[in-house]
Amino acid sequence: MKTNILGLPVKETEEIVSELNSLLSNYQVYYQNLRGIHWNIRGKRFFDLHVKFEELYNDSQLKIDMIAERVLTLEGTPLHTFEDYIKHNKIVVGKNISNDEKAVSLIVSSLSHLLVIERQILNKSAAVNDEGSNAMMSDFIAEQEKTIWMMQAWLEE
Secondary structure, X not given: OOEOOOOXXXXXXXXXXXXXXXXXXXXXXXXXXXXXXXXHOOOOOHHHHHHXXXXXXXXXXXXXXXHHHHHHHOOOOOOOOHHHHHHHOOOXXXXXXXXXXXXXXXXXXXXXXXXXXXXXXXXXXXXXXXXXXXXXHHHHHHHHHHHHXXXXXXXXX
């Protein structure tokens, strides 16, 4: 079995890189959705949600950078064009969302989709002892599950 400089199997690592690029693409769309709802939110909950959406998009921006750097660490090339992002995206693109419940529902839906991709990466990275990718996915998953729980609780008011 051929291994890379990190001691990871080349073929499996290439598959992980492909999954990470899919995650990167979906994160970019999620990030842009967050920017849009941050800008366009209206109503009595504006002040609370405007701040929360900014918090979420700042966090997403950091995660996007972490994913791209992990791709580079695994000797891949991160996707970096809008064309690539749209091609690999599975998240609903939110347009002109100003309603609070629609905005929060979009976040829950997007995070749920990101979790699917992250769990796929987690399984593949665990199988080849890729602890760097594995730890990153574990951290993302735990944080996003909590965010989904909180957003769901908000929707139930």
